[in-house]
Amino acid sequence: MIDETRQSGTILAIESSCDDTSCAVMSGGKILSNIVANQDVHKNFGGVVPELASRAHLSHIVPVVDEALKKAGLKIGQIDAFAFTRGPGLLGSLIVGAQFAKGLALATGKPLIEVNHMEAHILAHFIDEPKPDFPFLNLTVSGGHTELVVMRGPLEQELIGQTLDDAAGEAFDKCGKMMGLPYPAGPAIDKLAKEGSPVYPFPDSKVPGLDFSFSGLKTAVLYFISDRIKENPDFLEENKSDLAASIQYTIAKTLVKKTLLAAGKEELNDIAISGGVSVNSQLREMMRSACQKSGRMLFLASPEYCTDNAAMIAMAAHFKFLQGDFAELNATASPRLKRESAAS
Numbered sequence: 001m002i003d004e005t006r007q008s009g010t011i012l013a014i015e016s017s018c019d020d021t022s023c024a025v026m027s028g029g030k031i032l033s034n035i036v037a038n039q040d041v042h043k044n045f046g047g048v049v050p051e052l053a054s055r056a057h058l059s060h061i062v063p064v065v066d067e068a069l070k071k072a073g074l075k076i077g078q079i080d081a082f083a084f085t086r087g088p089g090l091l092g093s094l095i096v097g098a099q100f101a102k103g104l105a106l107a108t109g110k111p112l113i114e115v116n117h118m119e120a121h122i123l124a125h126f127i128d129e130p131k132p133d134f135p136f137l138n139l140t141v142s143g144g145h146t147e148l149v150v151m152r153g154p155l156e157q158e159l160i161g162q163t164l165d166d167a168a169g170e171a172f173d174k175c176g177k178m179m180g181l182p183y184p185a186g187p188a189i190d191k192l193a194k195e196g197s198p199v200y201p202f203p204d205s206k207v208p209g210l211d212f213s214f215s216g217l218k219t220a221v222l223y224f225i226s227d228r229i230k231e232n233p234d235f236l237e238e239n240k241s242d243l244a245a246s247i248q249y250t251i252a253k254t255l256v257k258k259t260l261l262a263a264g265k266e267e268l269n270d271i272a273i274s275g276g277v278s279v280n281s282q283l284r285e286m287m288r289s290a291c292q293k294s295g296r297m298l299f300l301a302s303p304e305y306c307t308d309n310a311a312m313i314a315m316a317a318h319f320k321f322l323q324g325d326f327a328e329l330n331a332t333a334s335p336r337l338k339r340e341s342a343a344s
């Protein structure tokens with residue numbers, strides 16, 4: 001149970017689940033700093049190279065934590081608890097953040113809080129106003145996950161739909177790679193699509209119910225590009241914007257359709273979207289219009305709290321602090337960590 005009368009204190013949180021090293025400081029539920037160091041080393045590989053990611057975390061973690069403390073105007077001795085992402089994510093990346101947070105907790109004698117990255121993506125909606133009321137429906141769309149979750153309380157999350165293969169962000173990144181765009185390709189496709197039209201009709205996912213599948217789109221785009229290039233070697237260069245618009249429209253349409261289906265089934269009026277793909281301009285626009293038409297409220301977090309960041313880890317840790325839910329110093333990174341409260 002969350003004890004509302006308990007003071008949440010000052011929390012330093014570390015996120016290192018994939019390719020961003022981030023540290024945030026939160027006091028009484030308010031963010032004082034949120035520093036993110038991106039890793040450019042993966043750009044030309046079409047995806048995150050795990051070994052390069054953990055090495056880059058090692059070199060980024062000290063300056064990132066220092067900068068977060070400096071920006072918050074605090075010294076390490078003023079921190080009341082240290083939080084870290086326990087999983088899911090890449091093992092080598094997670095270990096860097098987990099060990100660093102444990103070291104700080106051990107050295108200062110302050111408690112440790114472990115956070116589930118997927119739970120934290122949703123709790124990013126509680127950093128700024130307006131905050132959704134419980135219960136609400138959340139669509140999380142990131143590079144590794146596509147999930148529909150009913151939020152009954154901050155730490156009561158019920159998974160009701162997920163991707164059976166690729167995640168929505170993975171679909172953006174893999175299709176972008178086929179178009180010759182650097183990793184991660186989502187932002188570039190979003191930008192290119194603004195100058196194009198969705199003229200190429202890629203097939204919708206055929207998965208029934210609330211689950212998703214994006215691997216069919218990836219295959220369709222692969223064959224489409226290679227067929228067109230056979231006819232015209234300059235096809236990609238000449239039609240990049242229309243191709244980007246068509247891929248983006250197909251992904252956004254599926255996400256909006258399934259989210260509205262879930263909201264109807266669960267009789268939920270408030271919808272929130274989170275994760276890196278929730279920054280996508282067309283997804284935001286199409287979701288806004290679908291919510292307006294069906295009389296629902298849509299909650300969008302600010303972009304800095306959608307892509308991977310430690311502020312969302314601090315927010316989740318804040319709720320755990322109020323609950324007195326602390327981790328042991330022998331807590332380990334867990335690449336396939338499941339939701340604590342998943343009723344699925």
Ligand code: KG4
Pocket residue numbers: 018141142143144145168169170172173184185186187190275276277278279280281306307308
């Ligand atoms: O949440 P996130 O930062 O990291 C994970 O936990 O995976 O999400 C990263 C994903 C990448 O696949 C990236 O291409 C996608 O978010 N992304 C976007 C946009 N910005 C980031 N996808 C579409 N449109 C965007 N504007």
Ligand code: ZN
Pocket residue numbers: 117121142143275276307308
């Ligand atoms: Zn993420």
